[in-house]
Amino acid sequence: MTAAPVISARGLDLTFETNDGPVHALKDINLDIERGEFVSFIGPSGCGKTTFLRCIAALETPTGGTLRVNGMSAEDARKERSYGYVFQAAGLYPWRTIAGNVKLPLEIMGYPKADQAKRVEKVLSLVDLEGFGKKFPWQLSGGMQQRASIARALAFDADILLMDEPFGALDEIVRDKLNEELLKLWERTQKTIGFVTHSIPEAVYLSTKIVVMSPRPGQIYEVIDSPLPRSARPLDIRDSEEFLQVAHRVREGLRAGHAYDE
Amino acid sequence: MTAAPVISARGLDLTFETNDGPVHALKDINLDIERGEFVSFIGPSGCGKTTFLRCIAALETPTGGTLRVNGMSAEDARKERSYGYVFQAAGLYPWRTIAGNVKLPLEIMGYPKADQAKRVEKVLSLVDLEGFGKKFPWQLSGGMQQRASIARALAFDADILLMDEPFGALDEIVRDKLNEELLKLWERTQKTIGFVTHSIPEAVYLSTKIVVMSPRPGQIYEVIDSPLPRSARPLDIRDSEEFLQVAHRVREGLRAGHAYDE
Amino acid sequence: NEDVTLQLKWVTQAQFAGYYVAQDKGFYKDAGLDVTIKAGGPDIGPEQVIAGGGADVIVDWMPAALAAREKGLPLVNIAQPYKKSGMMLTCLKESGIKTPADFPGHTLGVWFFGNEYPFLSWMSHLGIPTDGGDKGVTVLKQGFNVDPLLQKQAACISTMTYNEYLQVLDAGIAPDQLVTFKYEDEGVATLEDGLYVMEDSLKDPAFVERMAKFVKASMEGWKYAEEHPDEAAQIVLDNDETGAQTLHHQEGMMKEVAKLTEGTDGMLDPADYERTVKVLLEGGSDPVITKQPEGAWTHAVTDAAGLK
Amino acid sequence: MKMIAPILTVLAAIVLLWYAGSVALNAKWTYDQAARAGEDVTISQLLSDTMSQKRPVLPAPHQVAQGLWQGLAGQAITSKRSLVYHGWITLSATLLGFALGTGLGIVLAVGITHSRAMDLSVMPWAIASQTVPILAIAPMVIVVLASLGVTGLLPKALIAAYLSFFPVLVGMVKGLRAPDSMQLDLLKTYNASQGETLAKLRMPSSMPYLFASLKVGVAASLVGTIVAELPAGATRGLGARLLSGSYYGQTVQIWSALFTAAALAAILVGIVGVIERITLKRMGMA
Amino acid sequence: MGWAIFAIVFWLCAWGANAWMARRYGHQRWAQFAIPALFGITVLLLWEGLVLGFGISPVILPAPSQIAQTFAQSGPILREDFVQTILKGALSGYVIGCGAAIVVAVLIDRSPFLQRGLLPIGNFVAALPIVGVAPILVMWFGFDWQSKAAVVVVMVFFPVLVNMVAGLAATDHLQRDLMATYSASYWQGLIKLRLPAAMPFLFNGLKIATTLALIGAIVAEFFGSPTRGMGFRISTAVGQLDLPLVWSEITVAALAGSGFYGAVALLEKLVTFWHPSQRARA
Ligand SMILES: Nc1ncnc2c1ncn2[C@@H]1O[C@H](COP(=O)(O)OP(=O)(O)OP(=O)(O)O)[C@@H](O)[C@H]1O
Ligand SMILES: Nc1ncnc2c1ncn2[C@@H]1O[C@H](COP(=O)(O)OP(=O)(O)OP(=O)(O)O)[C@@H](O)[C@H]1O
Ligand SMILES: Cc1ncc(C[n+]2csc(CCO)c2C)c(N)n1
Ligand SMILES: [Mg+2]
């Protein structure tokens, strides 16, 4: 490809200093993500998926290597409001209603008032939370809170969508539905998506590229390019031969990552 | 069966009052759970799984119906320390280290000091967190926090184990491992286990009984008794015909529950 | 030795030199007494202290003592070391005030906390309202010091000849820049700094005897202080626990105080008492006391002390 | 070093403003005096005079510094003119009062969070108690206590405690109620007793509130002691120094005592802050 | 003696009744008034009983009945003083002082430089004892209510500052990270996140400040005032041994203070309804 990658990491390193000695969370990460790609991260718990996503969003400062986003530093990209981020925990503000929480980024980014209400309504219905706009976060179930936080990240038009296990607390049916919706959104908007998941089928179903990571120190074990067609992925593609092959490769990689562990 | 059920709900009802009108979270729940059963709850997000588990643990007071645990009220059972509870969110105390969090119930229940340290070590290694005892919760990844909270509930010997999506944030490999460990523990200790999950295979693999719930108002759609053997369930049982049949039934139930929704 | 606790009306200063001298020179000890002198302050009502049993005898001004008596606290004057009143109103000449007739329209600083009675009597004598109207004066509750005058927040302030007036001079304002009105000269003087005890306690002859010794020794102290003002000032200074006083100021104060205590042996002159009562009763619409007090003084103690 | 530069900068700014204030506020007296003497004032005369008045409205910084130096270092520390001597007297009562007040505040807060009867009946009266102007009843308290034979440090400490218990009470009630329902539910499943819930959950999570309250409380305690020193005979302690300075218009003495008191408060607050940082750090919260 | 015994017995009974009421009806509205009221009546009765029973002199401590009488007779005086001290002195000082503290807390929070430089010095200045400050402020701002308001400003500043600074720091990592991903400006982060999160702390400070404002305004009048105001009246009445009037003024102060505190607490309930400490009792 000729266009410069949207996200490009070279020799990225990150070590946390803790009371208990340093933790080497990321080691020598090299990765390019092109515009419009859908990249999934998968790997054992604690292998640095969240940390890497946070580096991309400039929430964490790498202790080594370089990271360019949209041709600038991650920090500058953040200032340009290039990211929509779905955190691993919902992190809703308790003093705002669900609708208020979803509206928050719109207020901050200065969307017109009328547009705000429309968008809130749209994304809330996208995640099946119509009618819950006026409730407060603590009045919602865990899965509903997670969906609200997804709605919050989808409410505005960010170039790059970073999602940290967004569907972890959802049942298969909703998950399938949201997977489809996400794919539609992605096709429609040509966003670049970074997606952390623990579900191998989910990763394979959604991604154009799957990054398998291994822990201690967190590093990239393997990058698998999906041979599945880029657009038009019906849910039953998951029974196809190709799909199962990729899934198998991912599972092997994951297992190997765990083996590292021992 | 002749023995009285450990948990017995009759016509259980629960309505939350909110700023925005009442929410009917549980409606006419009837369910018996025998000693030593492993019961999974599955259902769309917001259907009342957490609420029902909380009722059993006497953390929520039903607004109607009766609920008996071990032949007494849920409240009395709680006072007898019959429950180990894994919450949907990890809920670790931020001012305690991981080991300190796991030790908390042991301190409260007055386990001898020497025993405490041994148990903490044992359960931390059970959930693969050896060496993280001295870290604080915010220094751990999401999945590690969840595992710590599982360790906390397993550290002491409760009769009844209530687990609210304990493995939601874990990858397949760890999940499989912990599933096996949990089954072993269950067989060894003959605990009664209530288990909320969104994963159909997980529910089928683990349970003797699967409760499928549907939302608005939350109610039991179907109770499926597993035909799988009670003990000795190797992981590959998941490829067996019987397994797939049960899984299919559960999926149908779940789908029907969602249909309710529309 | 017998114990006596004396509660002063104000902080340790030469105003109470006699008692400190008597203590320091051993006059009390010689009389067989162990005297504890408790300093006062702006928030200490000696009347309250004696009512609460915190003192045997107090130094008080007669207007306050008589007012307390009417309120149901039977205080009795047993001796009167101060013959004359040291109170006055000090005005800046530049305010244009020359006589009391010029007061209306001006702001006057007054001490409250039981010290406002003489002022209020005087104003009602003059027929000047104190409500701040055009024809009357605006009254300020003056704090502890002379700043309101220096800052020109008030045209006149209350001063004692022996203390605040000296401070005004000390601050750098010459006497010829000031106009003063002594209560003594305006015919509204009331008795200050007398010794008072609870009426009940006088029923006990032993107590009268003890007070007699106390008054006698105190008067010896006063006489000594009048004769040795500089030494007395030093003694006062030594007794000041705050360490705030200066010798210069205490010496000045002692000299002025001596002018007020001279010419008395400590026995209350009934004529002075009558004059004080008259001034207080004539307080206009809001007199300090409403009826002639009964039994508010006694010579029993001074007689027993042999002061003549 | 990171601390010093900003403090010095702010300090320098304050001193400058202060000098300007001295000149502005003291000018009136200079002009008045000149008018009385029939003289004119030049700018340089104005500057030098306003910064060296005996009874300034606002003493110049160097005058206060001189007074402080005199009071702190210019005397034997046992001398009645030593600010160290008076400061110690105030400090000892402050600490005793602070300990009593903090203890009372915490005990009441614990009671209030555990007993609805106490919540409903004590809180309104604790509030009412604070609206009683302490300076008004302090003399009576001192008189009553003295007649009961309680004298010396204790009456002052009691008044200091009276002022400092309230901030601690308010903060701790809030702090003890800060744990969210999941944290409480966890302990419920263990059937933890109220005492255990207090020790293992409520206390730790109230720490940020507690320390904010302690800082206010220790300052309040100092104020209480100083207030109590007035009617206690106004003989010893910084309160007495303040007051007696004020009788004799010794502005510099007032300001020196004031600064000593404020420095004491700042040090006490600073100590609480250090303890806070250490505690929170050990709790992994800072 | 009989009086005293009766009072103590009544006290014990009322305590029992209150505990019972709180347990049974603690969540009902009437009980939330009845319980503190009964408690208050008990205190007053105990007081009356002890004063009568032990024959305590009214110049030391007057009986509540006597105070009530004076209170009823002194309406105009009490009202005049209330307006002077509370409405003019305390309230204006409270608003200015709390406002200033909030602004300074935000400034401090904004700039690490100021935080390191201003906070220690802020601690210092704001911890100046009222009795030392009051005479100086009277000298600067005159005898009327302005100087009282200035004293109140100095008094309330510190508690509000400390709490507000603590409150502005009371957000968790996740909440702040969210703002960072939106690249929210400083002010947006402040308004949308840190101010709401600081509210539970701020209200702590504001509540403490209500009572401090009253104390400040009243005590400042001890150091010079016009011939009205609660502090003036109290110190004058103490000098005149008119203790029932003193306690009447104190009653006014207590009522006003409780009302003031109650109003702020109500506002707190409305603003921080989402905080666990408020939700738990809802
Ligand atoms: N404290 C509360 N106040 C008001 N409504 C509540 C409260 N807790 C739960 N609910 C409502 O009760 C319903 C059931 O919630 P519950 O948490 O039991 O769902 P759940 O089945 O556990 O869902 P999930 O899988 O998403 O965790 C939801 O509609 C939720 O909004
Ligand atoms: N703030 C921190 N301080 C210290 N160590 C940290 C911190 N955040 C993460 N770590 C450590 O970094 C490693 C990687 O954490 P990270 O959260 O990236 O894992 P993850 O891949 O997202 O795991 P999971 O799937 O469980 O969420 C872990 O070992 C964790 O303990
Ligand atoms: C609040 C206050 N009340 C009264 C006085 C007056 N006073 C009582 S005794 C005495 C003699 C010594 O100067 C004086 C002046 C004051 N100054 N301040
Ligand atoms: Mg993670």
Ligand SMILES: [Mg+2]
């Ligand atoms: Mg749930």
